[in-house]
Amino acid sequence: xxxxxxxxxxxxxxxxxxxxxxxxxxxxxxxxxxxxxxxxxxxxxxxxxxxxxxxxxxxxxxxxxxxxxxxxxxxxxxxxxxxxxxxxxxxxxxxxxxxxxxxxxxxxxxxxxxxxxxxxxxxxxxxxxxxxxxxxxxxxxxxxxxxxxxxxxxxxxxxxxxxxxxxxxxxxxxxxxxxxxxxxxxxxxxxxxxxxxxxxxxxxxxxxxxxxxxxxxxxxxxxxxxxxxxxxxxxxxxxxxxxxxxxxxxxxxxxxxxxxxxxxxxxxxxxxxxxxxxxxxxxxxxxxxxxxxxxxxxxxxxxxxxxxxxxxxxxxxxxxxxxxxxxxxxxxx
Amino acid sequence: xxxxxxxxxxxxxxxxxxxxxxxxxxxxxxxxxxxxxxxxxxxxxxxxxxxxxxxxxxxxxxxxxxxxxxxxxxxxxxxxxxxxxxxxxxxxxxxxxxxxxxxxxxxxxxxxxxxxxxxxxxxxxxxxxxxxxxxxxxxxxxxxxxxxxxxxxxxxxxxxxxxxxxxxxxxxxxxxxxxxxxxxxxxxxxxxxxxxxxxxxxxxxxxxxxxxxxxxxxxxxxxxxxxxxxxxxxxxxxxxxxxxxxxxxxxxxxxxxxxxxxxxxxxxxxxxxxxxxxxxxxxxxxxxxxxxxxxxxxxxxxxx
Numbered sequence: 001x002x003x004x005x006x007x008x009x010x011x012x013x014x015x016x017x018x019x020x021x022x023x024x025x026x027x028x029x030x031x032x033x034x035x036x037x038x039x040x041x042x043x044x045x046x047x048x049x050x051x052x053x054x055x056x057x058x059x060x061x062x063x064x065x066x067x068x069x070x071x072x073x074x075x076x077x078x079x080x081x082x083x084x085x086x087x088x089x090x091x092x093x094x095x096x097x098x099x100x101x102x103x104x105x106x107x108x109x110x111x112x113x114x115x116x117x118x119x120x121x122x123x124x125x126x127x128x129x130x131x132x133x134x135x136x137x138x139x140x141x142x143x144x145x146x147x148x149x150x151x152x153x154x155x156x157x158x159x160x161x162x163x164x165x166x167x168x169x170x171x172x173x174x175x176x177x178x179x180x181x182x183x184x185x186x187x188x189x190x191x192x193x194x195x196x197x198x199x200x201x202x203x204x205x206x207x208x209x210x211x212x213x214x215x216x217x218x219x220x221x222x223x224x225x226x227x228x229x230x231x232x233x234x235x236x237x238x239x240x241x242x243x244x245x246x247x248x249x250x251x252x253x254x255x256x257x258x259x260x261x262x263x264x265x266x267x268x269x270x271x272x273x274x275x276x277x278x279x280x281x282x283x284x285x286x287x288x289x290x291x292x293x294x295x296x297x298x299x300x301x302x303x304x305x306x307x308x309x310x311x312x313x314x315x316x317x318x319x320x321x322x323x324x325x326x327x328x329x330x331x332x333x
Numbered sequence: 334x335x336x337x338x339x340x341x342x343x344x345x346x347x348x349x350x351x352x353x354x355x356x357x358x359x360x361x362x363x364x365x366x367x368x369x370x371x372x373x374x375x376x377x378x379x380x381x382x383x384x385x386x387x388x389x390x391x392x393x394x395x396x397x398x399x400x401x402x403x404x405x406x407x408x409x410x411x412x413x414x415x416x417x418x419x420x421x422x423x424x425x426x427x428x429x430x431x432x433x434x435x436x437x438x439x440x441x442x443x444x445x446x447x448x449x450x451x452x453x454x455x456x457x458x459x460x461x462x463x464x465x466x467x468x469x470x471x472x473x474x475x476x477x478x479x480x481x482x483x484x485x486x487x488x489x490x491x492x493x494x495x496x497x498x499x500x501x502x503x504x505x506x507x508x509x510x511x512x513x514x515x516x517x518x519x520x521x522x523x524x525x526x527x528x529x530x531x532x533x534x535x536x537x538x539x540x541x542x543x544x545x546x547x548x549x550x551x552x553x554x555x556x557x558x559x560x561x562x563x564x565x566x567x568x569x570x571x572x573x574x575x576x577x578x579x580x581x582x583x584x585x586x587x588x589x590x591x592x593x594x595x596x597x598x599x600x601x602x603x604x605x606x607x608x609x610x611x612x613x614x615x616x617x618x619x620x621x622x623x624x625x626x627x628x629x630x631x632x633x634x635x636x637x
Contacts, residue, residue: 131618138369138435147614153610277440310455313451
């Protein structure tokens with residue numbers, strides 16, 4: 001490296017200059033304090049939205065939080081561990097169907113279905129991840145895609161999941177005897193779940209496991225040489241991502257009270273992946289911004305309607321070529 | 334229907350299904366062999382091929398009719414146009430990312446796939462298009478097994494395309510360059526091979542073969558749809574893996590094997606036709622677990 005400083009240093013300087021301005025400013029203001037202020041302001045802003053927003057805005061915003069949870073879950077798989085998962089909607093389906101079947105067909109209390117859904121998500125994660133995580137990431141991508149389709153086809157063909165027309169009459173959860181039936185309840189529910197998801201993601205990212213994921217993502221062979229059990233570590237990422245999706249699915253079923261297999265199409269998996277890639281893989285604020293962009297974009301540009309996925313395709317290619325690190329990327333040392 | 338007839342009938346069905354899978358799998362395998370990319374957009378290329386063929390046929394059938402005399406030129410048009418499309422996609426979406434991390438180019442391919450099928454969806458309003466061909470149901474029968482001339486022509490056309498590809502890859506300079514690049518890019522560059530040009534050519538041929546399969550599927554099934562490439566993309570990938578991804582004869586064999594497995598698998602008492610896709614993916618997953626190199630694949634030694 002030192003042998004030729006002239007050749008290597010200018011581009012590096014150029015890179016750090018542009019991205020260092022904002023953090024430098026934050027440092028100036030006292031980083032932690034300013035962050036805390038920004039976060040509390042945001043928190044207050046989102047807490048007070050129901051006070052002045054109409055139902056449409058609340059609907060869109062609870063959708064935003066819902067996608068934030070899913071995107072944060074997928075971010076653990078794609079962003080932290082660097083595994084491309086194209087069937088993430090399957091886990092979301094597992095959660096939604098577990099809750100749906102248990103409440104609608106067996107009359108189980110909603111809250112009790114969550115641990116069951118977590119169990120099934122873990123099971124699905126292990127079944128699909130266990131054998132395939134030894135393979136290269138592109139094989140994994142196709143297998144997860146196939147798995148997503150298997151799940152959807154199974155939901156469509158099985159009797160217990162209501163077939164092609166899906167499940168109806170999923171019980172609304174009650175909270176200390178108070179039934180959650182208004183959109184505002186779900187807004188707060190998804191908002192708090194998002195905060196929980198952010199918290200869990202953040203703790204995971206900075207844990208021993210999180211560092212192992214980063215290592216595996218950057219250089220799997222080197223990680224293995226350093227004694228990291230790479231397959232096990234990847235399986236953890238996969239299973240934890242599955243739990244996020246499963247739990248989000250439970251609440252989705254409760255909010256919609258009806259689910260059908262077409263909710264869990266391949267496009268759903270792609271949308272969640274887009275949120276992660278658009279925002280910046282591996283960074284929590286980036287992923288949240290990605291989820292916001294993803295949900296708000298079609299709402300703002302309602303006029304282009306069916307063309308929105310077309311535009312997304314173009315945006316995806318352009319972003320990955322010109323700004324592969326996303327809108328708000330992880331600063332990697 | 335006796336057991337023997339059932340087996341013969343399913344052999345015929347498997348063979349025709351397998352021909353489509355093989356043609357699409359070839360594109361996957363060639364591209365994978367040369368730049369180690371799983372081209373997610375490949376299934377959509379097949380779909381585009383079917384639609385271009387449909388458009389070409391509706392023009393050509395005015396002069397030559399909608400029989401084979403019209404279908405073959407339409408297929409040639411589609412192969413040419415889609416081959417060029419393959420080069421364009423490669424140039425815009427993949428070439429800038431050849432040295433980027435693997436995940437980037439996979440996501441780019443995904444973006445291309447989304448773009449392609451949504452474009453067709455927007456143009457066709459998501460409707461099915463009827464592929465009007467005047468081929469009739471004439472054919473030969475052996476006992477209670479009935480095989481139409483259409484099926485025979487389609488399987489023969491597949492065989493011709495594959496033989497042509499085999500000759501191209503093994504007897505021409507470009508084919509030799511292709512095989513060389515799949516072994517070592519840098520060494521090829523040093524030997525004076527225009528690597529980018531050969532990569533573009535690989536995309537062109539792979540896409541043209543997928544387009545041919547698309548037109549054939551349109552002719553055979555009688556209708557086309559913007560989402561038709563999705564499932565066959567997955568299946569063809571499965572076929573490529575069965576044969577050993579990166580291997581051209583492997584893709585041919587893998588496609589036929591998958592077609593047969595599917596044709597016979599759906600005859601099993603507990604696997605109805607609504608489960609046939611699940612059956613194929615289950616095979617894929619089992620195969621990746623137990624024999625990831627496929628039937629004809631080489632074991633890769635990873636060097637660091």
